[in-house]
Amino acid sequence: MTVWDRPEPPTRPVPLDRERIVAAAIALADEGGLEAVSLRKVAARLDAGPMRLYGYISTKEELFDLMVDEVHAEILPEEQLGDWREVLRILAQRTRQAALRHEWLADLLGGRPTLGPNGLAVTEAKLAALDGLADLDTVMRAVETVSAYFTGAIRREIANLRAERATGLSKRDWQRASGPHVRRMLATGRFPALAKAVHDGTEVDAEASFATGLDWVLDAVAAKLARPPA
Template sequence: MTVWDRPEPPAPPAPLDRERIVAAAVALADEGGLEAVSLRKVAARLDVGPMRLYGYISTKEELFDLMVDEVHAEILPEVLPGERAGGWREALRDRAHRTRRAVHRHEWLADLLGGRPALGPNALAVTESTLAALDGLADVDTVLRAVETVSAYVTGAIRREVAHLRAERATGLSDRDWQRASGPYVVRMLATGRFPALARAVHDGTEVDAETTFATGLEWVLDAVAARLAQGTTNTPGN
């Protein structure tokens, strides 16, 4: 039985429910990451005994599931797929950017993306909206592979961006400081002539911010999805 199937216990003398528990857990994670979340710490934040929480949540993993679903409410589209002017492409673009913005508000979410599908009501509503935007454009398998491909890009790009932010905090060095510190070494290595492609990238490439990088890569992935949808059928390796 999932945590969503299990009813909450009768109301105790001091008010407590899953909504309050999850809100406290999200606040702790926003402040200190997932390592700051435990049933004991959540109980302390709510000023109740830890055993009180076990009537509502059995494990920390269930608590994480509830936290992920809580944040998925922020990813839900504001416009229904059938009412969106840009069609399926705008629907997937919107989900991608809303997911990225949610991670910037709740950095810990990046650590929980990409595993097993989230099954909470908000997460299911996000998935339903995404699939509905593509419904009827191709066979079901093609639609599923399209959604999986975009999701894989979004998860990977977001995790890379968060890892970059964490590295900045861990070292105390901004990008400019890091480049200044590592610059002499990189110059020496490129001067050896062993890395001509990398040298061209360093000398001739244009540096852009994280949001532009994310948006550009997303459009390229959507271009590939559009090309596959135009063919109308799945072409998996080995077939």
């Protein structure tokens, strides 16, 4: 029986429910990351005894599942979307925006599928957008490919943000600090393609890089959908 199927216990003197527990856990994670979340700390935030929480949630992993599903409610757009490409693009962008608000989400993306109502609704929106455009296996692979792209891109962006905070160096500060080493290595002539990229490449911000990569992946999906079945 999953955490969503298990009924909640009756209310006691300090009112509790899964919604309050999850909100407290998300607040803790937003402040200090997933390592700041434990049933004991959540109980303390709610001014309740830790054992009370076990009537609602059995393990910390269940709590993480509930937290991820709650954030998926932020990913679902309220407005009706257009074609499949717009649906997948907007859901990817909204996932990135949610991860920037809740950086801990990046640590949980790409794991086991979320089975909560909001996570299932996001998956349903992706599959429904492509329904009828190709056979089911192609649709599944298309959704997986887009998800793999934005999961990796989001994780990289969050990792960079964490590195900046840990070192106190912005991306430009880090480039200046590492510049002498990079120039010495490029001067050896062993890395001509990399040297060309460093000297002639155009630098773009994380948002533009995410959008460009996403468009390329969607172009590839579109090309696959346009092929006649074998």
